[in-house]
Amino acid sequence: xxxxxxxxxxxxxxxxxxxxxxxxxxxxxxxxxxxxxxxxxxxxxxxxxxxxxxxxxxxxxxxxxxxxxxxxxxxxxxxxxxxxxxxxxxxxxxxxxxxxxxxxxxxxxxxxxxxxxxxxxxxxxxxxxxxxxxxxxxxxxxxxxxxxxxxxxxxxxxxxxxxxxxxxxxxxxxxxxxxxxxxxxxxxxxxxxxxxxxxxxxxxxxxxxxxxxxxxxxxxxxxxxxxxxxxxxxxxxxxxxxxxxxxxxxxxxxxxxxxxxxxxxxxxxxxxxxxxxxxxxxxxxxxxxxxxxxxxxxxxxxxxxxxxxxxxxxxxxxxxxxxxxxxxxxxxxxxxxxxxxxxxxxxxxxxxxxxxxxxxxxxxxxxxxxxxxxxxxxxxxxxxxxxxxxxxxxxxxxxxxxxxxxxxxxxxxxxxxxxxxxxxxxxxxxxxxxxxxxxxxxxxxxxxxxxxxxxxxxxxxxxxxxxxxxxxxxxxxxxxxxxxxxxxxxxxxxxxxxxxxxxx
Amino acid sequence: xxxxxxxxxxxxxxxxxxxxxxxxxxxxxxxxxxxxxxxxxxxxxxxxxxxxxxxxxxxxxxxxxxxxxxxxxxxxxxxxxxxxxxxxxxxxxxxxxxxxxxxxxxxxxxxxxxxxxxxxxxxxxxxxxxxxxxxxxxxxxxxxxxxxxxxxxxxxxxxxxxxxxxxxxxxxxxxxxxxxxxxxxxxxxxxxxxxxxxxxxxxxxxxxxxxxxxxxxxxxxxxxxxxxxxxxxxxxxxxxxxxxxxxxxxxxxxxxxxxxxxxxxxxxxxxxxxxxxxxxxxxxxxxxxxxxxxxxxxxxxxxxxxxxxxxxxxxxxxxxxxxxxxxxxxxxxxxxxxxxxxxxxxxxxxxxxxxxxxxxx
Numbered sequence: 001x002x003x004x005x006x007x008x009x010x011x012x013x014x015x016x017x018x019x020x021x022x023x024x025x026x027x028x029x030x031x032x033x034x035x036x037x038x039x040x041x042x043x044x045x046x047x048x049x050x051x052x053x054x055x056x057x058x059x060x061x062x063x064x065x066x067x068x069x070x071x072x073x074x075x076x077x078x079x080x081x082x083x084x085x086x087x088x089x090x091x092x093x094x095x096x097x098x099x100x101x102x103x104x105x106x107x108x109x110x111x112x113x114x115x116x117x118x119x120x121x122x123x124x125x126x127x128x129x130x131x132x133x134x135x136x137x138x139x140x141x142x143x144x145x146x147x148x149x150x151x152x153x154x155x156x157x158x159x160x161x162x163x164x165x166x167x168x169x170x171x172x173x174x175x176x177x178x179x180x181x182x183x184x185x186x187x188x189x190x191x192x193x194x195x196x197x198x199x200x201x202x203x204x205x206x207x208x209x210x211x212x213x214x215x216x217x218x219x220x221x222x223x224x225x226x227x228x229x230x231x232x233x234x235x236x237x238x239x240x241x242x243x244x245x246x247x248x249x250x251x252x253x254x255x256x257x258x259x260x261x262x263x264x265x266x267x268x269x270x271x272x273x274x275x276x277x278x279x280x281x282x283x284x285x286x287x288x289x290x291x292x293x294x295x296x297x298x299x300x301x302x303x304x305x306x307x308x309x310x311x312x313x314x315x316x317x318x319x320x321x322x323x324x325x326x327x328x329x330x331x332x333x334x335x336x337x338x339x340x341x342x343x344x345x346x347x348x349x350x351x352x353x354x355x356x357x358x359x360x361x362x363x364x365x366x367x368x369x370x371x372x373x374x375x376x377x378x379x380x381x382x383x384x385x386x387x388x389x390x391x392x393x394x395x396x397x398x399x400x401x402x403x404x405x406x407x408x409x410x411x412x413x414x415x416x417x418x419x420x421x422x423x424x425x426x427x428x429x430x431x432x433x434x435x436x437x438x439x440x441x442x443x444x445x446x447x448x449x450x451x452x453x454x455x456x457x458x459x460x461x462x463x464x465x466x467x468x469x470x471x472x473x474x475x476x477x478x479x480x481x482x483x484x485x486x487x488x489x490x491x492x493x494x495x496x497x498x499x500x501x502x503x504x
Numbered sequence: 505x506x507x508x509x510x511x512x513x514x515x516x517x518x519x520x521x522x523x524x525x526x527x528x529x530x531x532x533x534x535x536x537x538x539x540x541x542x543x544x545x546x547x548x549x550x551x552x553x554x555x556x557x558x559x560x561x562x563x564x565x566x567x568x569x570x571x572x573x574x575x576x577x578x579x580x581x582x583x584x585x586x587x588x589x590x591x592x593x594x595x596x597x598x599x600x601x602x603x604x605x606x607x608x609x610x611x612x613x614x615x616x617x618x619x620x621x622x623x624x625x626x627x628x629x630x631x632x633x634x635x636x637x638x639x640x641x642x643x644x645x646x647x648x649x650x651x652x653x654x655x656x657x658x659x660x661x662x663x664x665x666x667x668x669x670x671x672x673x674x675x676x677x678x679x680x681x682x683x684x685x686x687x688x689x690x691x692x693x694x695x696x697x698x699x700x701x702x703x704x705x706x707x708x709x710x711x712x713x714x715x716x717x718x719x720x721x722x723x724x725x726x727x728x729x730x731x732x733x734x735x736x737x738x739x740x741x742x743x744x745x746x747x748x749x750x751x752x753x754x755x756x757x758x759x760x761x762x763x764x765x766x767x768x769x770x771x772x773x774x775x776x777x778x779x780x781x782x783x784x785x786x787x788x789x790x791x792x793x794x795x796x797x798x799x800x801x802x803x804x805x806x807x808x809x810x811x812x813x814x815x816x817x818x819x820x821x822x823x824x825x826x827x828x829x830x831x832x833x834x835x836x837x838x839x840x841x842x843x844x845x846x847x848x849x850x851x852x853x854x855x856x857x858x859x860x861x862x863x864x865x
Contacts, residue, residue, distance in 0.1 A: 311527075312526060312527045313524045313525070313526050313527075314524055314525065316525060316527045316530065316532065316588065316590055316591065317590035317591060317618055317619075317620070319527070319591070321534075321591070321593060321648060321651075324532070324552070324591065325552065325554055325560050327527065328527055328528055328532075328552075328554045329554040331527060331528045332528055332554060334528070337524070337526055338526060338527075421515075422515075424519075425515055425516070425518070425519030426515075426518075426519060427524075
């Protein structure tokens, strides 16, 4: 019998069970409050969870009006409470399961003696209690552009999105996921832009999720993924509003989840993980340049240390004559074969990173410096690694940080290790095998049923406008067609291309 | 899952088959010398050691054997680490060795997947071992002295481009003969003396570094090289020469029939800069200048004729004239062509364009 098993049992009962029995169950908890009083000859009972209800709302909006106004309306029924109590969407229900769910979400249930099997439900939830009010989007920082990020409260997040997408076509579809947490999950898309098939897929997958507590969007990410064995993230998760809005207008679907400051964006292709909102805020030439640097960084980060291993172990012929001296000299005191040397250093760096992430920010900074400089220098002095490798590994680690999406940057950290092993066992041809294996794997991946390697595979030339090159806005009026949006253009392409050289 | 384990297992098992050669556990030889003396072959290997710092300290290994193939295994018996030839930059043949033919070495190099085709070859006046000893142990003390010397001269001076690839190309081509840089020992230094010429794989003679400029511009388009020319009267300090710096030169061959005989016209157009010239040679005097240009052209043509005659007399074709004629002749017959070759009328025509003469009026 698990901790929450009492709840499961109840679910199986018929909805016709009397409400009194529900109160009986809820009374077990000490924060459940039951108030009974007589006003104007009517015997009232109100029920709520102290811990979920905002006391101010309860007192000023509910108690106050009930006590003052009921005597003026002696014939009032539960259904008429909306006339008295200034709270939106008062519901009257006989369904014990619904009442239970609402009360557990912070609603106040009001019953009259005369109508024992009905309860009026009024929302008095303290929604923001204990949650962050704002988020500076520090995990996806961008120097240019807005700094506001999503917060844990999904209502605020919806507000933030709707403020920028001012169209009646923006649709939010709400559902509740998690047998225990009953987390509010919202699917957002722009009707008439997003492909209904995608919306259908997302809805279906979300509906079929069976889970207890949804702690974060990251859990939904894994539950929704087309392939759970891949180290690659199949959906972008972002805390930036601009990124989510850009996804919406491109025809992607955004999934928000209460309690998580991250929005999930799908279907995503591999290029989406290497674009940063800053690319769009800088002039397109600079945006393109930095984007290309980022791609180079990824390739370098994955291949640098495997190539070091392969060349030093198998392909000494390929070393340029001017590098031969420095490499051999720096290796001459190292007692390990190159692969152990590389693994040792890579693992050291991963340890530093991991330790830095688990420590408070200020300590982590110190640790980074101490670890980076002191350990690095000491390992070289002790003859455990060569100086050249230290530079290679440090640069590779640095390059892996350039990926804007944290999940992708983790993946890049990870796939380096199989590459190193392949390089150690088979040398250069091993690296080629590993690259081929990686490409095959990527080619088989799908994100909400869409190929992950789009627009590379299948090849879509027109969609390359916003991949390696961040084209100027006169060229990007067309939405990426591989997402099969219902509407082709984001804005008028001809007007965007018009040259205005004379001010009229 | 099972398939994954199978993969990992295969990777580990097959990984054991690969022969790894970690870079610090091999003896990398960068230069090799071959000599023939008293019926025995001598092999000399120069390898760097990196113990004192990134600067190299060249060391030498020498061994003798009655056969060529035995040399590298014998070197191994003197070395603490396995000898690896993958980083070879230069192979030097002693003159005696080269006279007896270098095919045994080049054939094996042509099939060796460890050495690149950019490997340089060279011929040493005297013994290769002596020259390598100078570069390794005396003042120069640099394992890459000779390769750098050759590359520098190819890129900016008179030496035509040579390497293993070009050597093999010219060797196997029926219409040309190979050539290599030619080194001499000068006291404690090694000097590039010119170009060693081969008939098939045998050394037959050499031309000076000055003549190698003519070879260079006759072989194809070039952008470098210098040539000193005599242009007549002596000036006040007895200066009578101009220094011609080649900026861009291109040869053009024309193969003609003249009665029963063939004629080869060679047109060479040199765009040159004249940096140093006698003070009496005044540019503003156009007649004098044209006259000097004429003299330069005549002298170049004269020297070219001399060079052609030398090649014809030796019955060698380092310029690849046979290849050119084959390219314009249907059913070219190598034997017939080279029967005619020594008496072939080769007529050089040189045009010199002086592009600039340094800063002036």
